[in-house]
Amino acid sequence: MGTLNALVKRNIKLFFKDKGMFFTSLVTPAILLVLYVTFLGNVYRDSFLSAFPAGLEISEELIDSLVGSQLISSILAVSCVTVAFCSNLLMVQDRANGTVKDLTIAPVKSSALSMSYYFSTLFSTLVICIVAAVVCFAYIAFVGWYMSGADVLYLLLDVILLVMFGTALSSIVNFFLNSQGQMSAVGTIVSAGYGFICGAYMPISQFSPGLRNVILFLPGTYGTSLIRNHSMRGVFEEMTSQGLPSEVTEILRDLVDCNLYFFDNIVGVGTMYLILGGSVILFVAIYIFMNVLKIRKN
Amino acid sequence: MSNIIEVKNLFKSFGDVKAVCDLSFCVKEGELFAFLGVNGAGKSTTINIICGQLYPDSGNVVVNGYGFDRNPDEIKSSLGVVFQNSLLDSSLSVYDNLESRAALYGIHGDSFRKRLHELETILHFEDLIKRTVGKLSGGQRRRIDIARALIHSPKILILDEPTTGLDPQTRKLLWDVIENLRKEENMTVFLTTHYMEEAAGADYVVIIDSGKITAQGTPLELKNSYAGDFITLYGVSEEEITKFGRPYEKLRDGYRISVENTGKVTELILKYPEAFRDYEITKGKMDDVFLSVTGKKLTGESDNGHA
Numbered sequence: 225m226g227t228l229n230a231l232v233k234r235n236i237k238l239f240f241k242d243k244g245m246f247f248t249s250l251v252t253p254a255i256l257l258v259l260y261v262t263f264l265g266n267v268y269r270d271s272f273l274s275a276f277p278a279g280l281e282i283s284e285e286l287i288d289s290l291v292g293s294q295l296i297s298s299i300l301a302v303s304c305v306t307v308a309f310c311s312n313l314l315m316v317q318d319r320a321n322g323t324v325k326d327l328t329i330a331p332v333k334s335s336a337l338s339m340s341y342y343f344s345t346l347f348s349t350l351v352i353c354i355v356a357a358v359v360c361f362a363y364i365a366f367v368g369w370y371m372s373g374a375d376v377l378y379l380l381l382d383v384i385l386l387v388m389f390g391t392a393l394s395s396i397v398n399f400f401l402n403s404q405g406q407m408s409a410v411g412t413i414v415s416a417g418y419g420f421i422c423g424a425y426m427p428i429s430q431f432s433p434g435l436r437n438v439i440l441f442l443p444g445t446y447g448t449s450l451i452r453n454h455s456m457r458g459v460f461e462e463m464t465s466q467g468l469p470s471e472v473t474e475i476l477r478d479l480v481d482c483n484l485y486f487f488d489n490i491v492g493v494g495t496m497y498l499i500l501g502g503s504v505i506l507f508v509a510i511y512i513f514m515n516v517l518k519i520r521k522n
Numbered sequence: 523m524s525n526i527i528e529v530k531n532l533f534k535s536f537g538d539v540k541a542v543c544d545l546s547f548c549v550k551e552g553e554l555f556a557f558l559g560v561n562g563a564g565k566s567t568t569i570n571i572i573c574g575q576l577y578p579d580s581g582n583v584v585v586n587g588y589g590f591d592r593n594p595d596e597i598k599s600s601l602g603v604v605f606q607n608s609l610l611d612s613s614l615s616v617y618d619n620l621e622s623r624a625a626l627y628g629i630h631g632d633s634f635r636k637r638l639h640e641l642e643t644i645l646h647f648e649d650l651i652k653r654t655v656g657k658l659s660g661g662q663r664r665r666i667d668i669a670r671a672l673i674h675s676p677k678i679l680i681l682d683e684p685t686t687g688l689d690p691q692t693r694k695l696l697w698d699v700i701e702n703l704r705k706e707e708n709m710t711v712f713l714t715t716h717y718m719e720e721a722a723g724a725d726y727v728v729i730i731d732s733g734k735i736t737a738q739g740t741p742l743e744l745k746n747s748y749a750g751d752f753i754t755l756y757g758v759s760e761e762e763i764t765k766f767g768r769p770y771e772k773l774r775d776g777y778r779i780s781v782e783n784t785g786k787v788t789e790l791i792l793k794y795p796e797a798f799r800d801y802e803i804t805k806g807k808m809d810d811v812f813l814s815v816t817g818k819k820l821t822g823e824s825d826n827g828h829a
Contacts, residue, residue, distance in 0.1 A: 229625075231622065231625070234622035237614060238614065241614065322605075323611065325605070326609035329573055329575065
């Protein structure tokens with residue numbers, strides 16, 4: 225355990241020594257928020273307004289809060305995974321510059337070494353994503369706050385779980401990389417593509433049924449939906465109290481992927497947690513197994 | 523002295539390239555063992571196999587009585603390695619580097635600080651402990667590399683071209699430290715080097731070429747077998763030298779003649795006593811041995827790659 229702690233400490237120190245990487249990772253969610261508000265805010269707003277029955281009056285603040293909640297949930301869902309990929313580069317760097325040889329020359333267990341990369345990435349990604357969550361909460365407070373204390377705690381739990389998931393996924397993907405060029409290529413692909421396949425950039429409800437069914441096999445999708453559920457619950461509750469029929473709020477929940485349908489069966493929040501948690505355990509197990517297998521193959 | 527490293531019938535190929543081919547040798551406990559070869563001869567591959575970084579295609583390696591198949595951790599604990607290039611974390615401090623590496627051997631807290639203090643004293647880096655490794659000079663960084671290799675008090679120290687590119691003062695310091703460790707702790711030193719004067723001080727030398735051993739023995743045995751002797755004659759004319767019927771080299775104040783061995787020198791003295799008024803006999807150098815055995819000269823450049 226002492227060896228694992230020392231390795232995690234080393235990895236975290238190395239991450240925070242690279243101030244450029246740290247601050248870039250830290251600022252990225254804030255930049256994304258500005259871009260989303262500027263370019264997507266009105267698109268989301270129009271989409272919601274078209275779903276309301278004609279003649280129904282809903283307060284501007286409520287609409288703004290709904291739009292803001294969708295924006296922050298998209299940002300957090302994407303950031304938890306993409307930041308993990310950016311932070312989880314040390315294992316590739318150690319291989320590229322040969323440092324891993326200086327570590328494996330010692331009687332260190334391959335599981336300790338691989339888990340040290342996992343835990344250090346988890347820590348650094350969590351720091352960045354929790355800061356991003358705080359910025360997002362501040363934005364929601366600015367446009368209209370309807371979240372309860374439980375919603376905030378659940379949302380933070382969602383972020384933690386999604387970061388664990390992103391770190392495990394990036395550990396498996398980065399396991400196969402050996403150079404800076406490969407790292408950049410994978411980072412670019414993940415940054416560009418993950419938002420689409422997890423339903424952050426575009427709600428899954430707007431995809432074709434075939435594509436929707438495929439995407440629902442990806443565990444990250446449920447992470448996005450969990451964040452959506454907990455950031456929007458208060459807004460929907462307030463809409464109902466302002467007289468919006470429950471049928472309409474259900475349509476809105478379908479529209480923004482709070483409700484996910486796996487082959488026409490609605491997936492409950494508890495099931496989403498099980499899927500995401502199970503994926504984390506499975507991916508971490510695969511990652512450790514890959515490391516053990518590599519040592520034996522060598 | 524017992525064998526602390528035994529390598530038997532070692533084979534390792536990378537695709538079509540046979541990096542190591544039927545290599546067998548032993549290193550005795552407490553000796554300074556020199557492993558020589560040009561770039562690509564198979565030195566680094568052999569070291570990587572001994573350290574457990576590579577698995578051989580076939581053959582057997584026993585280190586400190588343990589085989590890698592059953593006791594990899596015991597072997598790794600008994601080895602300290604100074605790599606050709608520093609593999610420490612350049613953006614961390616010397617302290618952070620040594621602390622993280624010590625932890626790999628289960629050395630923490632007070633045990634680490636005690637060992638660190640010992641190494642600081644031996645290698646004189648007290649004033650470098652808070653400095654970032656990436657900002658150290660080549661000689662300073664090499665001292666830290668050696669401290670890292672010695673952090674767990676290994677029985678065997680593997681030095682892979684440790685002094686390449688170092689200034690003479692730092693090189694002398696490192697060799698003084700290594701000699702002291704050998705004397706005081708009976709540490710075995712496994713050395714690869716491009717500096718023949720370092721190899722000349724070894725207890726035993728193995729020369730490899732294209733993955734095979736081409737010569738081995740003590741430096742004296744190798745010089746006697748492969749380098750021959752030199753006679754330098756002073757105060758003689760070139761006419762007298764040509765009578766010997768041997769190749770010679772004209773010096774500023776005399777002539778140097780190459781002979782196969784000391785017996786041939788005696789024959790020449792008895793045959794031409796009038797020419798031997800002022801003379802000296804010297805053994806060949808390890809450079810001559812290496813050139814004679816491999817037909818190649820060691821360049822002093824760093825060995826890169828795996829072979």
